Amino acid sequence: MEPLPQRFATTRWSLILAAGTGHAPEAREALATLCGLYWYPLYAFVRRRGHSAEEARDLTQGFFARLLERDDLSTLDPRRGRFRAWLLTALKHFLSNERDRLQAVKRGGGESLLSIDGEQAESTYGLEPSHDLTPERLFERRWALALLQQVTALLRAEWVKAGKESLFEKLKGCLMDKTESSYQRIAHDVGMSEGAVKVAAHRLRSRFRELLRSEIAQTVEHAHEIDGELRHLLAALG
Template identity: 45%
Template sequence: MPAATSQQTGEGGGFFPNTRWSMVIATRDSTSDERGEALEELCRLYWKPVYLFVRQRGNSPEETEDLTQAFFYRVIEGDLLSSIQGPERGRLRSFLCVVLKRFLADDYHRRMALKRGGGQVFVDIDGPSVEGQIEDVRREVADPERAFDRQWALDLLDEARRRLKNDYQRADKEGLFEQFEPAISPQLGRISHAALAERLGISEGAVKVAVHRFRQRYRQCLLSALKDTLAEGEDPEEELRYLLSLFSRG
């Protein structure tokens, strides 16, 4: 199989594989520094859904940290990925969830608990930051797999916001991003076109056009982030509809 291709990201001058799937493949196949960078990025992106899935299975916070560390340790060692042939495997979200369930079915809990505090830590897990969400997740999403997908969706939304912010930073327009961010962040409240027009010194009509373009660019970033987790030929719009449906009260 050809080696995963890479591209320079501009964040810290490092090199990362150009899709999430090739990032996974790189953790198995590469023997260079790229493997470590790919793995670090993979863990940064996906530890939260893994943590929540494990926690939803009735494990304590300490047990959950052990198992999450153990899961990524196994990913690092490569044996969990030995059967991967490539992105044709399907959705990365579904694949990782299946691999995680298989991992939890194995008897690694006892052995990895013995390593707690004495082994090398590969994943920067901030358990307390997620623990505050646990009760809310349990009330809204009883099924661990659905909770996994829901957290996956939240992290993808945040990844798209980060990409959009990076675009504005590169254009030296970070201040403008901060002004428009409420348009894509429901938790920040509804954006006031009139107030924004007054702050920016432009017409309200111009603000509406600018906000519309901002939202369009955010959607592009979101679909791009989604496409990176899908097999070639899969529809990111379909995946987006499913992920957004996880927040429906109906």
């Protein structure tokens, strides 16, 4: 077996890094994909900083608009290695002149990567824990949840394509919980043996881990950083 390459050549993160030295449709698409995953964690961070719902929506959209400017992309530091870390730092810098930024957004100008549904964002934010989670911790928690939701959706699509949607819906609760007490009930519900259900659950969890590692690989520059991001994800959910 050949050793893993030290750097991933075709990840979304590496494409975005390349955009710092030039404009490429692939880099823009990669950035839009990642920002589509991260917009709510960033919105929640801005709200937890004390901004109103309207201000948070405008500031978050304004931040994404700035990401399309070459000057912003040119500040990317490959040594940071993690898109998540760079994105939050960039947002903090953006908010450091928040009053001027907000006025600029309200005047219009700049092309945004996505349009935020303010009602949806605020509805989700209303469900956030009201205890003393800092803006940074709330961002990290929401980053972890968004990533898990993304991976679960990808996994579900695979099982639906294979004609196993009903079995997936029964087994999805086993993704993060290895308790076997429900296997007998699931086997009865889907007309399978308990042993076959256990095998299916094992395969489901294995594929979930593969997809999770693959998605994390899209946001780091080096292979050795994946395990660290996985540990960080689990800690953020704690």
